[in-house]
Amino acid sequence: MTQFIDRRLNPKDRSLGNRRRFIRRVRGAVKKAVDDAVRSRGVADIDRGESVAIPAGDITEPTFHHAPSGGHRERVLPGNKDFRAGDRIDKPPSGSGGGAGRQGAPDGDAEDNFLFALSRDEFLDLFFEDLELPDLVKRSLKKIETTRPRRAGISVTGAPANLSVERTMRNAIGRRIAMRRPGRRKLDALQREIEALEAAPGPEDEAGRDLLERLRTRLEALRLRQRRVPFLDPLDVRYTHFEMQPEPRANAVMFCLMDVSASMGEREKDLAKRFFALLHLFLMRRYDKVELVFIRHTHEAREVDEETFFYSRESGGTVVSTALTEMKRIIDARYAPSDWNIYAAQASDGDNYSGDSARCLAILNGGLMKLCQYFAYVEILRENEGEILNDRSNGTELWRAYLHAAEDWPNFALKRIARRGDIYPVFRELFAAGTEGADG
Amino acid sequence: MAEREQSGGLLFEGSDWNFDDLRRTYDAIERIALEDLGLDLYPNQIEIISSEQMLDAYSSAGMPLTYRHWSFGKHFIQHERQYSKGMRGLAYEIIINSSPCVSYCLEENTMPLQTLVMAHAACGHNHFFKNNHLFRQWTDAEGILDxxxxxxGxxxxxxxxxxxxxxxxxxDAAHALMPASVFRHRRPPQPTMRAERERSRKRQEEAERAVHYLWSGLDRTGSAADTGDKMRERKRNMHLPEENLLYFIESYSPSLKPWERETLHIVRNIAQYFYPQRQTQVMNEGCACFVHYHIVNRLHATGRISDGAMLEILHNHTNVLTQPDFDDPRCTGFNPYAIGFAMMRDIQRxxxxxxDEDREWFPEIAGTGAWREVLKDAWTNYRDESFIQQFLSPKVMRDFRMFALTDEEGDxxxxxxxxxxxxxxxxxxxxLAHTGNPSLxxxxxxVTDVDLLGDRVLKLQHRRVDGVPLEKRDRERTLAHCRRxxxxxxxxxxxDDPDQH
Structure with missing residues (x-):
């Protein structure tokens, strides 16, 4: 009547539903933590969890309970040392609580911040949220896929789920034929013949008995044989064999180009960073190794580290072509197009030195676009400009020049963005191709 | 030793366990529980779970399954964090007052610990759940899992x-009122939890009709005296004053939808289910500790468990039963395990x-030798308050070096x-007896009054005992939930409570 049950293999994460509800409940704080994290983390470092502190006030569970002090109270404590009845003991200064046996404060540290860690998936969910990615893209970005199983013939061992019924049965039939295992039909026929003889009221002569005896012996022998040669032998069993084959992967380098002249403020840089981070996340799914090159420019361009790229300011004019020239130089020096998939992402506010935009176009047409897998350009607008500039063909000189590039090169994408949700469409084609590739 | 000869040898060796060991050991434990102690048990269902599952069980107040709510997620995160930082260990077991009596044992327990845990939970707690009058009267062990x-669902x-x-x-709102939503003094006006499902089907129409009735009452115009009579009459019908807030709101709220009423009903049923556990902490743990202590000692005496295993068991036993002094930073009041165990061992003594002192204080039981009967009677018929009132002996008070403090506001x-x-x-x-009584x-x-014909304001009253006030901030937050x-x-x-003094 006493039962032992092993529950250890039961599905895990039974409380996941509760956790989701909790995160939804504290959305505000969690979202803020994610935004802060995006701001402070590197472009290549978006892809992990984050710990979040939530002010306790948001998630208290109030009940009616007694205040920690006030009124007349009596209690019993253990461990008397030298008190006698009637002794007076000084109360600890109010606020520090007194340590022992406090009433009515079940959650003594309720006012502390509530700390918890977001998992990588939860973090990415929130990161993706206002980027307005389609679900398919979200899924493929979150998937950690390095290998995929490929059929690789048949094997004699394997998991039951991979049992190849066809192969197994084919082997079994072959073996049964070779070992001359009598079938059920044959036994049944013999059995019927015996029964017919037994039931027949015919003469009980020698021959009849003899025949019956022979048939019985034969039936016995066949039964024995049937028992000895099993219908299905472990020898027959075959499994389809899968080998984990790595997805075709290679190296990629991603160039981040950004205008850092004074017109690029905090908001612009935040948008640019999300733009870079999204491309990086995408590349991480497709390539083994993704290197990042940060090139910032004013009237001259320089390769810098990420810290400098996003956080230091520089004054000067704006000559976009210098960045492209620098990128070309770095490709020639370090990233041979035969070994590297080259991606470029450029962000700017559209300002450029007069006449330089034509040079940019010339550099792109004159070889750079041939080297690049993909070139994405975003022009970051001021918040109110978003509605004014909705005519694609109109815009800054740089924008118009790049429009020409987009016409000539299918792997060139450009977009004007004013808010986070605008970023994704730049990559739409890229991701569309990417998801097809991953699923196909 | 005669006892050693009749033994069947060691039940297990070393610290690793397997299901054969568990089964064999459980059988030996159960034999002592039934034959020696004469316990009366629900059938046991012992489940082995991982630490993550234990955290799961923690976060839902030890219920094996429960509806989904963010607060359970919050508690899980809290427990997980404390556990992973080593701020606290996990309980070795969790037991559920149900039939069959489900106990969860942690897979990381060593075999000696599993022995301890089975004796503690599957025998001690189990007997207490099945026999204590509060559990028998207020909870439905057969039906709780359903x-x-x-x-x-x-x-x-x-x-x-x-x-x-x-x-x-x-x-959220129901949880806020949960602690104030138990019947302390009268039996809940519903038969068993099993009948709930049936009830809830009928409930929908009834509730709608009730609302309709309340509203149609509003249109009627009568003389003032007439209204006064009606109000008194209705107050009488509503059994005011009412101590169970959710019950009252569920029954009389003019605005709740049927599914909301049913939700409140569920929450207050769960509150009621746990109420006996709060009233019997000391006794429940004391009973379990006494039983496991007796059983493992018998097992050791009859040579069924080795000295090493016994040492490990005693080590854990002592850890659980530690009572830090009041000036120790670890002290959070009395440890119910320690005091319950000490009192029950004392009854045996x-x-x-x-x-002579015992003869003077406990003339009915001193020297009778019938400690099994006395204890079983106590486990069946007492709760913490009455148990302490009846059985706390001077020796235990001296052993714990107890002293009573008075804390007067303003001093x-x-x-x-x-x-x-x-x-x-x-x-x-x-x-001490008073502090063990949740109803005090x-x-x-x-709920003291509500004028359903007038402004429909729900009037609550907090009867202060000894002038102890409510915590202000939570009071307002809870009231907001109540209004919703x-x-x-x-x-x-x-x-101030008029019944006092």
Whole structure:
């Protein structure tokens, strides 16, 4: 009547539903933590969890309970040392609580911040949220896929789920034929013949008995044989064999180009960073190794580290072509197009030195676009400009020049963005191709 | 030793366990529990779970399954964090008051620990759940698992129909009122939890009719005296004052929808289910500790477990039963395990080796030798308050070096009102008994009046005992939840309990 049950293999994460509800409940704080994290983390470092502190006030569970002090109270404590009845003991200064046996404060540290860690998936969910990615893209970005199983013939061992019924049965039939295992039909026929003889009221002569005896012996022998040669032998069993084959992967380098002249403020840089981070996340799914090159420019361009790229300011004019020239130089020096998939992402506010935009176009047409897998350009607008500039063909000189590039090169994408949700469409084609590739 | 000869050898060796070991050991434990102690047990269902599953069970107050709510997620995160930082260990087991009696044992326990845990939970707690009058009267062990399953399904269905945030608001509010929603003094006006499902089907129409009735009453115009009579009449019908807030709101709120009423019903049923556990902490743990201590000692004496295993068991036993002194930073009041165990061992001592003092204090049981009967009677018929009142002996008070403190508002000092000596015994004992009674230590909040024909303001009253006030911030937050459920204004007045002194 006493039962032992092993529950250890039961599905895990039974409380996941509760956790989701909790995160939804504290959305505000969690979202803020994610935004802060995006701001402070590197472009290549978006892809992990984050710990979040939530002010306790948001998630208290109030009940009616007694205040920690006030009124007349009596209690019993253990461990008397030298008190006698009637002794007076000084109360600890109010606020520090007194340590022992406090009433009515079940959650003594309720006012502390509530700390918890977001998992990588939860973090990415929130990161993706206002980027307005389609679900398919979200899924493929979150998937950690390095290998995929490929059929690789048949094997004699394997998991039951991979049992190849066809192969197994084919082997079994072959073996049964070779070992001359009598079938059920044959036994049944013999059995019927015996029964017919037994039931027949015919003469009980020698021959009849003899025949019956022979048939019985034969039936016995066949039964024995049937028992000895099993219908299905472990020898027959075959499994389809899968080998984990790595997805075709290679190296990629991603160039981040950004205008850092004074017109690029905090908001612009935040948008640019999300733009870079999204491309990086995408590349991480497709390539083994993704290197990042940060090139910032004013009237001259320089390769810098990420810290400098996003956080230091520089004054000067704006000559976009210098960045492209620098990128070309770095490709020639370090990233041979035969070994590297080259991606470029450029962000700017559209300002450029007069006449330089034509040079940019010339550099792109004159070889750079041939080297690049993909070139994405975003022009970051001021918040109110978003509605004014909705005519694609109109815009800054740089924008118009790049429009020409987009016409000539299918792997060139450009977009004007004013808010986070605008970023994704730049990559739409890229991701569309990417998801097809991953699923196909 | 004769006993050693009749033994069947060691039940297990080393610390690793397997299911054969568990089964064999459990059988030996059960034999002692039934034949020696004469316990009366529900059938046991012992489940081995991983630490993550243990955290799961923690976060839902030890219920094996429950509806979904963010607060359980919050508690899980809290426990997980404390556990992973090593701030606290996990319980070795969790037991559920159900039939069959489900106990969860942690897979990381060593075999000696599993032995301890099975004796503690599957025998000690099990006997207590099955026999103590509070559990027998207030909880339905046969039906609880079904009921929780029903509750989970119901809430899920509501979420699908009305949206998760809608349901969440109702649950938040219901949880806030949960502690103030138990029947302390009279039997809940429903038969068993098993009948719930049937009830809830009928409930829908009934509730709608009730609302309709309330509203149609509003249109009637009568003379003032007539209205007054009606109001008195209705107050009488509503059984005011009412101590169970959710019950009252569920029954009379003019604005709740049927599914909201059912949700409140579920929450208060769960509150009621746990109420006996709060009233019997000391006894429940004391009973379990006494039983496991007796059983493992018997096992050791009959050579069924090795000295090493016994040492490990005793080590853990002592850890659990530690009672830090009041000036120790670890002290959070009395450890119910320690005091319960000490009192029950003391009863055994009084029955077998009484002193003159015991004969004076406990003339009925001293020296009778019938400690099994005395203990079983106590486990069946007492709760913490009455148990302490009846059985806390001077020796235990001396052993714990108990002293009673009085804390008067406005004074800058506490006064020692009694210590563990002849004049102080009664004071200490009474005070301790009182602190073990949730109906005295929980705030006493009642629905006193509601004018359903007028402004429909729900009037609550907090009867202050000894002038102890409510915590202000939570009071306001809880009232806000209360208003959401009631649908109209709710006021709370605090008065000094007129029944006192």
């Amino acid at each position: 009921y929780l399953d029903y509750a989970r 119901f809430i899920q269905k509501c979420e699908e129909e009305h949206g998760p945030s809608e349901v969440e608001q109702v649950l 009084i029955c077998t080796e009484p002193t 800058s000092f506490y006064t020692v009102s009694g210590i563990h000596n002849e004049p102080g015994y009664q004071t200490v004992r009474n005070t 230590t929980d705030p006493n909040i009642q 459920l009631w649908g109209y204004d709710v006021t709370l007045t605090e008065i």
